[in-house]
Amino acid sequence: MSTITAPATTQTDQPMHRRRSFGAWFKDKGWRHLVGVVVTIFAIFPLLYVLSAALNSNGTLVGTAGLFTTIDFGNFVDLFNNPDRPFAKWFVNTLVIGLVTSAATVFLGAMAAYAFSRMRFKGRRVGLLSLLLMQMFPQLLAVVAIFLLLNGISDVVPWLGLGSQLGLIMVYLGGALGVNTYLMYGFFNTVPMSLDEAAMIDGASHVQIFFGIIMRLVTPILAVVGLLSFIGISSEFVIASVVLTDPDTQTLAVGLYSFVAETRSENWGVFSAGAVLAAVPVMALFLFLQRYIVSGLVQGGVKG
Amino acid sequence: MTLAPQTTDDAAVATSPAPSQLKRRPRQFKDHGPDSLKGILVKIVLLGLVDAFAVYVMMMLFMAQSWVVLAIAAAVTVLINWIYLRKGGLPAKYLAPGVFFLVVFQVFVVLYSGYIAFTNYGDGHNSTKEDAISAIQIMAQTRVPDSPAYQTSVLDQNGELFLLFTSPEGVVTMGSATEPMSTVTDAVTDGSGKAISVPGYDTLNFNQIIARQDAILDIAVPVSDDPAQGSLRTPDGTTSFAFKPSMTYDAATDTFTDVETGATYTDNGEGAFAAADGSQLSTGWKINVGFDNFVRAFTDPTLRAPLLSVMLWTFTFSIASVILTFALGLFLAITFNRDDLRGKKVYRVLMILPYAFPAFLSGLVWSGILNPQFGWLNQTLLGGAEIGWLTDPVLAKISVLVVNLWLGFPYMFLVCTGALQSLPTELDEAARVDGAGPFRVFRSIKLPLLLVSIAPLLIASFAFNFNNFNVIYMLTGGGPRFEDTTRNIGSTDILITLVYKVAFGQGTGRDYGLASALAIIIFIIVATVSAISFKQTKALEEVNR
Numbered sequence: 001m002s003t004i005t006a007p008a009t010t011q012t013d014q015p016m017h018r019r020r021s022f023g024a025w026f027k028d029k030g031w032r033h034l035v036g037v038v039v040t041i042f043a044i045f046p047l048l049y050v051l052s053a054a055l056n057s058n059g060t061l062v063g064t065a066g067l068f069t070t071i072d073f074g075n076f077v078d079l080f081n082n083p084d085r086p087f088a089k090w091f092v093n094t095l096v097i098g099l100v101t102s103a104a105t106v107f108l109g110a111m112a113a114y115a116f117s118r119m120r121f122k123g124r125r126v127g128l129l130s131l132l133l134m135q136m137f138p139q140l141l142a143v144v145a146i147f148l149l150l151n152g153i154s155d156v157v158p159w160l161g162l163g164s165q166l167g168l169i170m171v172y173l174g175g176a177l178g179v180n181t182y183l184m185y186g187f188f189n190t191v192p193m194s195l196d197e198a199a200m201i202d203g204a205s206h207v208q209i210f211f212g213i214i215m216r217l218v219t220p221i222l223a224v225v226g227l228l229s230f231i232g233i234s235s236e237f238v239i240a241s242v243v244l245t246d247p248d249t250q251t252l253a254v255g256l257y258s259f260v261a262e263t264r265s266e267n268w269g270v271f272s273a274g275a276v277l278a279a280v281p282v283m284a285l286f287l288f289l290q291r292y293i294v295s296g297l298v299q300g301g302v303k304g
Numbered sequence: 305m306t307l308a309p310q311t312t313d314d315a316a317v318a319t320s321p322a323p324s325q326l327k328r329r330p331r332q333f334k335d336h337g338p339d340s341l342k343g344i345l346v347k348i349v350l351l352g353l354v355d356a357f358a359v360y361v362m363m364m365l366f367m368a369q370s371w372v373v374l375a376i377a378a379a380v381t382v383l384i385n386w387i388y389l390r391k392g393g394l395p396a397k398y399l400a401p402g403v404f405f406l407v408v409f410q411v412f413v414v415l416y417s418g419y420i421a422f423t424n425y426g427d428g429h430n431s432t433k434e435d436a437i438s439a440i441q442i443m444a445q446t447r448v449p450d451s452p453a454y455q456t457s458v459l460d461q462n463g464e465l466f467l468l469f470t471s472p473e474g475v476v477t478m479g480s481a482t483e484p485m486s487t488v489t490d491a492v493t494d495g496s497g498k499a500i501s502v503p504g505y506d507t508l509n510f511n512q513i514i515a516r517q518d519a520i521l522d523i524a525v526p527v528s529d530d531p532a533q534g535s536l537r538t539p540d541g542t543t544s545f546a547f548k549p550s551m552t553y554d555a556a557t558d559t560f561t562d563v564e565t566g567a568t569y570t571d572n573g574e575g576a577f578a579a580a581d582g583s584q585l586s587t588g589w590k591i592n593v594g595f596d597n598f599v600r601a602f603t604d605p606t607l608r609a610p611l612l613s614v615m616l617w618t619f620t621f622s623i624a625s626v627i628l629t630f631a632l633g634l635f636l637a638i639t640f641n642r643d644d645l646r647g648k649k650v651y652r653v654l655m656i657l658p659y660a661f662p663a664f665l666s667g668l669v670w671s672g673i674l675n676p677q678f679g680w681l682n683q684t685l686l687g688g689a690e691i692g693w694l695t696d697p698v699l700a701k702i703s704v705l706v707v708n709l710w711l712g713f714p715y716m717f718l719v720c721t722g723a724l725q726s727l728p729t730e731l732d733e734a735a736r737v738d739g740a741g742p743f744r745v746f747r748s749i750k751l752p753l754l755l756v757s758i759a760p761l762l763i764a765s766f767a768f769n770f771n772n773f774n775v776i777y778m779l780t781g782g783g784p785r786f787e788d789t790t791r792n793i794g795s796t797d798i799l800i801t802l803v804y805k806v807a808f809g810q811g812t813g814r815d816y817g818l819a820s821a822l823a824i825i826i827f828i829i830v831a832t833v834s835a836i837s838f839k840q841t842k843a844l845e846e847v848n849r
Contacts (some may be wrong), residue, residue, distance in 0.1 A: 032639045036651040039636060042710065043655050049680060050669045108402035115398035127399075134410065136767045136834045140800065141827060142413035144807045144819045145420060149413060156364045156373075174409025177402040206394060207343055235663045238773050242808060253664045257778065260668055268672055275665045286660035287653065 053272035075273035117188035421820040441531035445547035459505035479525035597821035622769035633716025659714035667778025697795040
């Protein structure tokens with residue numbers, strides 16, 4: 001930017017773009033751009049790095065020194081041709097476990113939120129308080145007990161015990177009434193009661209009101225809760241690693257960890273390819289529903 | 305749960321007549337179930353499925369002879385049926401499914417952790433004393449001198465391994481680790497007279513035997529139901545030899561005697577048999593040890609010092625993470641809180657990418673970037689420097705914090721942006737009229753208001769980071785290891801990764817009792833911190849509305 005001082009004139013200032021000095025521009029806006037660029041580099045560099053490593057079939061950690069020096073899809077081919085580490089199966093397992101769990105979570109949570117929002121009963125306040133407190137204690141704290149409980153279930157009902165995906169889903173559903181119910185409860189309260197009453201006068205039963213009116217009006221929050229729980233479950237490592245022992249039943253989190261757990265540098269390229277494939281769908285969903293998620297986050301915690 | 309009586313307008317409105325068995329009552333919300341035919345059918349089918357499953361589980365429990373669990377299962381089944389078949393009690397009908405899972409997999413497992421914390425449950429202590437005694441007799445065996453060799457084939461049925469023996473006299477028998485030897489009549493033999501397969505079982509070939517050699521070497525097929533009779537074992541999957549117990553158990557005195565040395569082992573009261581010199585037999589049994597695990601955590605020399613550092617680091621890590629992410633997030637929110645900034649949207653999208661990236665992958669990706677020998681940072685950016693980003697205790701801690709900052713600042717940026725925009729602008733203007741500069745306005749007006757609404761999130765963020773397993777385990781695995789302990793504990797371990805390592809770790813053996821005791825300690829810490837801070841912020845006001 002050149003700084004030209006306008007010649008002093010006795011006429012009135014013409015309506016033209018006022019040139020500011022570089023210093024003034026920087027003080028007002030320039031530093032904000034500088035911060036933006038620096039933080040953006042910090043934010044996206046690791047993502048670019050993993051993408052570059054995925055497209056570089058040298059495959060070892062040492063080979064990924066440059067960024068985007070070679071581009072080919074050798075790693076992706078290797079990823080799907082390794083019978084000991086069935087990436088495609090992990091992907092499907094993660095999808096199935098995630099979808100089933102998040103759908104059931106949304107349903108159980110919505111039913112509970114409906115009860116808390118629309119009915120008055122003994123124990124309601126205590127129940128709401130407990131839900132709020134329960135958010136503080138993640139399930140993984142009890143991972144030892146969960147492992148031993150499933151071990152005991154294995155002796156009685158083998159297809160629900162250790163090593164079973166259904167068993168894992170059941171464990172995850174233990175957290176269904178956690179954070180999400182409170183979020184939904186707040187949202188349900190914004191649906192006016194007069195709608196319920198009108199429907200009741202028309203002879204609708206509580207089931208019809210729940211499915212026909214409430215569930216339809218709160219669809220956005222259901223989507224957000226479903227997505228948040230899906231993202232959470234697809235990243236869950238501790239319980240999944242303890243429950244799922246057979247590589248064929250494992251999820252992406254457990255499987256991809258096993259890629260780099262022992263020899264971190266050898267499988268690096270293939271691991272990166274797997275990481276890219278695992279991350280892209282989640283990130284796309286996230287950015288697509290960004291607005292809803294952000295409002296959900298803020299509503300969940302901030303009063304008002 | 306009972307319903308407070310609630311009156312609604314009792315407008316008698318004609319509905320589509322539903323041919324139902326229920327007596328028609330005046331319409332009143334919340335005191336009866338659905339009375340349409342479809343509703344009843346759905347209800348009956350669902351309840352039927354639940355009951356069918358419950359009966360199946362109860363039969364299994366009956367066969368396993370676990371009477372206590374059977375009684376509980378029966379009670380729960382009755383309760384569920386009562387909730388859904390009675391009239392009224394509507395809230396329970398909506399809450400029951402979620403609460404059921406909550407009680408079993410969240411409340412019960414925490415209580416169960418509490419129980420395990422007071423036992424010596426773990427490797428070598430995972431069953432009853434009777435089981436331990438027979439296991440010792442099976443395990444402690446030596447080969448009978450000059451005994452004949454039995455030709456052997458390894459069979460598999462649904463994953464369970466069986467050994468098929470052909471004695472020198474040509475008698476064919478088979479058995480497994482749990483089933484004593486029994487004679488086989490329908491075995492297929494090869495030319496030499498060695499039995500090689502049995503209908504209904506798969507015979508393992510040489511490669512399969514190599515692949516499962518550890519399991520095959522562990523098989524000791526009891527000769528009969530009496531462990532004292534000895535067993536057959538195979539060192540290579542093709543021949544087996546007779547083994548006799550080297551330990552004899554005397555039920556009258558409750559002691560084991562070593563046949564060769566003559567040493568006697570007695571019940572030492574700690575869930576194991578021990579000799580006079582204190583040496584223990586490796587197989588023990590589960591007993592209640594009271595506060596022993598908690599005492600051990602704070603007195604055992606291999607645990608005490610590392611555990612204190614781990615606790616200190618856990619607090620440092622979670623508090624520093626909250627402060628760092630909040631500071632950066634707030635700074636960015638203020639920086640970009642301008643409508644006339646070009647490219648604001650682009651910055652925002654790029655900055656929240658780390659938050660959208662799956663959390664478990666972040667630690668792994670960063671571990672590659674920061675790898676001291678081959679990592680991108682040392683190799684490319686610093687020209688081959690050998691800086692121990694993950695191997696030096698101090699640098700590893702800093703690395704963990706930086707990576708967690710990368711993971712966490714977008715969330716704080718979003719939340720702070722939302723909170724800033726919801727602040728009333730009049731205050732700002734009033735303060736400026738009174739002559740306050742922008743910095744003063746921020747410090748005295750905006751920040752306090754912001755903190756009021758964001759405090760609950762900061763507490764939740766602290767609780768989350770306190771148990772932030774993924775970032776630690778994926779990035780450093782808790783390392784670099786402490787040098788003053790034989791246990792696998794390191795400088796960046798937090799309590800939850802320590803629990804995982806103690807319970808499921810490789811090499812040191814599994815100690816469920818100690819791991820649960822540590823989990824209970826975490827539980828107490830988080831509960832205390834949350835309770836105090838929530839009292840401070842009165843975040844629970846919402847519920848009182």
